[in-house]
Amino acid sequence: MTAIYKREVKSYMTSMIGYLFIFFMLVLTGIYFTAYQLLAAYPKFEYTLSSMTFAFLIGVPLLTMRVLAEERRQKTDQLLLTSPVSVGEIVLGKYLALVTVYGVAIAITCTYPLIMSKFGEVSFKTAYTAVLGFFLLGCANLAIGVFLSSITESQVIAAVLTFVFLFAFYMMSGISSFFSKTSVSTCIAFGLLIFALSMIFYTMVKNIIISAAVCIVGEVALIIIYVINSSFFEGGIQKFLEIFNISGHFDSFTNGILDVTGIVYFLSVIAVCLFLTIQSISKRRWN
Amino acid sequence: MIEVTNLVKRYGDHTAVDHLSFKIEKGKIYGFLGPNGAGKSTTMNIITGYIASTEGKVVIDGHDILEEPEQAKKCIGYLPEQPPLYFDMTVLEYMKFAADLKKIPKSKKMSMIQEVMDMVKISDMKNRLIKNLSKGYRQRVGLAQAVLGYPEVIILDEPTVGLDPKQIIEIRSLIKDLKEKHTVILSSHILSEVSAVCDYVLIISHGKLVASDTPENLGRLAEGSNNLSMLIKGEKNVIREGLDKVEGIKDISLEESSEENTWRVKISTEENMDIREKIFYSMAYVQCPILEMQSKKVSLEEIFLELTEGDGNSAEKDEEKAPGQENQDVTDSAEVHDVNETASEISEEDSGDFQEEDRDMVNAENTENGEKGE
Numbered sequence: 001m002t003a004i005y006k007r008e009v010k011s012y013m014t015s016m017i018g019y020l021f022i023f024f025m026l027v028l029t030g031i032y033f034t035a036y037q038l039l040a041a042y043p044k045f046e047y048t049l050s051s052m053t054f055a056f057l058i059g060v061p062l063l064t065m066r067v068l069a070e071e072r073r074q075k076t077d078q079l080l081l082t083s084p085v086s087v088g089e090i091v092l093g094k095y096l097a098l099v100t101v102y103g104v105a106i107a108i109t110c111t112y113p114l115i116m117s118k119f120g121e122v123s124f125k126t127a128y129t130a131v132l133g134f135f136l137l138g139c140a141n142l143a144i145g146v147f148l149s150s151i152t153e154s155q156v157i158a159a160v161l162t163f164v165f166l167f168a169f170y171m172m173s174g175i176s177s178f179f180s181k182t183s184v185s186t187c188i189a190f191g192l193l194i195f196a197l198s199m200i201f202y203t204m205v206k207n208i209i210i211s212a213a214v215c216i217v218g219e220v221a222l223i224i225i226y227v228i229n230s231s232f233f234e235g236g237i238q239k240f241l242e243i244f245n246i247s248g249h250f251d252s253f254t255n256g257i258l259d260v261t262g263i264v265y266f267l268s269v270i271a272v273c274l275f276l277t278i279q280s281i282s283k284r285r286w287n
Numbered sequence: 288m289i290e291v292t293n294l295v296k297r298y299g300d301h302t303a304v305d306h307l308s309f310k311i312e313k314g315k316i317y318g319f320l321g322p323n324g325a326g327k328s329t330t331m332n333i334i335t336g337y338i339a340s341t342e343g344k345v346v347i348d349g350h351d352i353l354e355e356p357e358q359a360k361k362c363i364g365y366l367p368e369q370p371p372l373y374f375d376m377t378v379l380e381y382m383k384f385a386a387d388l389k390k391i392p393k394s395k396k397m398s399m400i401q402e403v404m405d406m407v408k409i410s411d412m413k414n415r416l417i418k419n420l421s422k423g424y425r426q427r428v429g430l431a432q433a434v435l436g437y438p439e440v441i442i443l444d445e446p447t448v449g450l451d452p453k454q455i456i457e458i459r460s461l462i463k464d465l466k467e468k469h470t471v472i473l474s475s476h477i478l479s480e481v482s483a484v485c486d487y488v489l490i491i492s493h494g495k496l497v498a499s500d501t502p503e504n505l506g507r508l509a510e511g512s513n514n515l516s517m518l519i520k521g522e523k524n525v526i527r528e529g530l531d532k533v534e535g536i537k538d539i540s541l542e543e544s545s546e547e548n549t550w551r552v553k554i555s556t557e558e559n560m561d562i563r564e565k566i567f568y569s570m571a572y573v574q575c576p577i578l579e580m581q582s583k584k585v586s587l588e589e590i591f592l593e594l595t596e597g598d599g600n601s602a603e604k605d606e607e608k609a610p611g612q613e614n615q616d617v618t619d620s621a622e623v624h625d626v627n628e629t630a631s632e633i634s635e636e637d638s639g640d641f642q643e644e645d646r647d648m649v650n651a652e653n654t655e656n657g658e659k660g661e
Contacts, residue, residue, distance in 0.1 A: 003387030011375055079371035079432070082335040083388040084360040285339045287298075 004093030009100050018101045021063045025105040028055045033112055043122055045113045046130035050254040053247040056141045057166050064145025065159035067094050072153040091277050098142045106135050126256030133253025136266035140246055143273035150277045172245035179237040186236035187226045194218035288313045288470055294343035296329050303329045305494035316466050318485030319474035326494040327474040328368055331444050335365040364438040368445055370429025374418035378428055389436040407431045423454045443473040459484050478591050490594055497594045515554040515582055521575030529573035533565045
C-alpha cells in the first residue's frame with residue numbers, strides 16, 4: 001500500500017494535475033476570503049467555506065478522473081493486480097494519495113483564521129470545526145470520484161460522470177422539493193423503486209423466479225406497511241433523497257457544531273464508495 | 288511448481304480457454320506456442336491472477352491463486368504482452384516502485400535493482416523517463432521488473448515482439464541464462480523462437496492443448512514421416528505391386544494425373560530413411576518409368592500448422608462421423624473427391640508451394656480413408 005501511495009503522491013507532484021487542483025482550490029478560497037474577510041471584515045471563516053462547496057464539482061473530477069481509468073487504459077493495472085498486493089490496498093493507497101493532495105490545500109487554508117486573528121477576535125473553535133467538516137466533505141466527494149473512475153477506462157467519461165453525480169447530489173435539496181410529500185405518491189415511488197431494483201437484480205443473477213420473488217415480497221411488504229400506518233410514508237421521498245444530499249450534511253459544521261452524525265455520514269460515504277470500487281475492480285476480473 | 292487443472296475461460300459464448308491442464312516443473316523453460324487468439328495470453332493472465340477463470344484451478348507452489356493470491360503471486364514475475372510501465376517515471380523510480388510492490392526488504396533493494404538492471408543492460412538508462420525510451424528498452428524495463436525479486440517462476444508474454452533481430456538474440460540469451468535459477472514460461476507464435484529457447488513446448492490451439500513435448504521429440508515426430516511425391520507412367524496394379532516390394536513404405540496413394548496413363552504416387556516412409564534408389568530400381572524392374580520424383584521433409588512448422596489449424600476440422604469431422612457409421616465411407620469419399628477436384632483445379636491455375644502442401648494434406652486424408660474402407 002505504501003508503495004502505491006508514494007508513487008501516486010509523487011505522480012501528482014511531478015505532473016501538473018496535483019498543482020492545478022491545489023491552485024484551483026486556493027484561488028477560490030482566496031477570492032471568497034478577500035471578499036468576506038478582508039474587504040467586508042466578517043469574522044466568520046465558516047461563511048467562506050460554506051460558499052465554496054461548489055468548488056468540488058470541478059475540482060474533484062479533475063483530480064480523480066485518471067486515478068483508476070488511466071491505469072486500466074495503459075494496462076499498468078496488470079502490474080498492480082499481479083503483484084502480491086490486495087485490491088483493497090491498491091484502492092486505499094490511491095485514495096490516501098488523493099486525500100494527501102487535497103490535504104495540502106486544506107493545510108494552507110488552515111492558516112487563514114490565524115491571519116484574521118491578527119486583526120480582530122476570531123473563534124478558532126468554530127472556524128476549525130468548519131475546516132474539519134469541509135475536509136471530510138471533500139474526502140467523501142473524492143471517494144465518489146474514485147469509484148466512478150473505476151468503472152470506465154476513459155478519463156473523459158469518468159470526469160463527466162463524476163461531475164454529473166456530484167452536481168445532482170449538490171442540487172439534491174432542490175430536486176427533492178419536486179416530489180409530492182403525500183403518503184400515496186411516496187408509496188407509489190417506492191413501489192417503482194423496488195421494481196427497478198429487482199430488474200437490476202435480474203440483470204445480475206439472470207434468474208426470473210428469484211428476482212420476481214424479491215419484487216413481489218418487497219411490494220407486498222410496502223402495501224402492508226401502507227395499510228397499517230399510512231402516515232409512515234409522509235415525506236418519504238424527501239427523507240430518502242436526503243441520504244444523497246452530501247453537502248447538506250456540511251451545513252451544521254458551518255454553524256459551528258461538531259456534528260457527530262455528519263462525521264459518521266461522511267465516513268460511511270467514503271467506506272461505501274471505496275468498497276464499491278474494490279468490488280468493481282474485482283468483478284472485472286471475473287468477466 | 289505450477290499445476291493447472293481443467294482451466295476454462297468463457298467470454299459470453301466465446302470459449303477462450305477450453306479445459307486446459309498441464310504441469311510446469313522446476314528449472315526448465317516452457318514455451319506456449321499457438322497462433323494469434325489461441326488463448327495464450329488469457330492462460331497467462333489467469334495463472335498470474337490478473338483475471339479469474341470460469342472453471343478450473345491454478346496452484347502455484349502449493350498456493351491456490353484464488354484462495355491465497357498473495358503467496359501465489361509472490362512466486363511469480365510477469366511481463367505482460369504490453370509492458371506495464373508508467374511513462375511519467377524514470378527507469379530507476381519504476382524499478383524502486385516495483386521492488387516496493389514486491390515487498391523486497393529495504394536492505395537488499397538497491398543492490399538487487401542494480402543487479403537486475405545490469406543483467407538486462409538498462410543501467411545507462413536509469414535516469415531517463417520511460418516515455419522517452421524506445422520499444423526495445425521499454426521491453427527490457429518490463430523484463431527487469433519481472434525478474435526483480437528473483438521469483439521462482441518468470442512468465443513472459445511474447446517477450447521478443449517488436450524487437451530488432453539483435454535485441455531478439457540478446458533477449459533470448461538472457462532468457463536462457465534465467466533458466467539456471469528460475470522456471471521460465473514464455474509464449475510466442477514464432478515456432479523457431481520456441482524451438483531455439485525452450486526445453487518443453489506446449490502447443491495451444493482454440494484454447495486447447497494439442498501437443499506438448501520437447502522440441503527434439505516434436506522434431507523427431509516430424510522427421511519420422513518423410514514424403515515422396517512421384518509421377519509414374521504405367522498400369523496402376525503394376526505400379527502398386529512393384530512398390531509393395533520396397534521395404535520401409537508406410538503409405539501409398541495413387542491417383543490419376545492429368546497425363547494419360549500416368550499416376551501421381553504419394554509415399555510416406557516409416558523412418559528417417561532414404562528409399563529413392565530402391566524405388567527407382569523397383570520401378571525399373573516393372574518397367575514403369577518415373578517421370579518425376581520429389582522428396583519432401585515435413586518440418587516442425589508443418590506439424591505446428593497441422594496441429595493448430597487442422598485441429599478444428601478434425602474435431603468437426605469426428606462429430607459428423609459419430610452418428611451414421613454406415614454412410615461413412617460414401618460421404619467421406621465424396622468429400623475427398625470434391626476436395627481433390629478443387630485442389631487439382633487450383634494447382635492447374637497456379638502450382639505454388641502452398642497449393643502443393645494443400646494437396647499433400649488431401650492425399651494424406653485420401654489414404655486414411657482408403658485404409659478404413661478396406
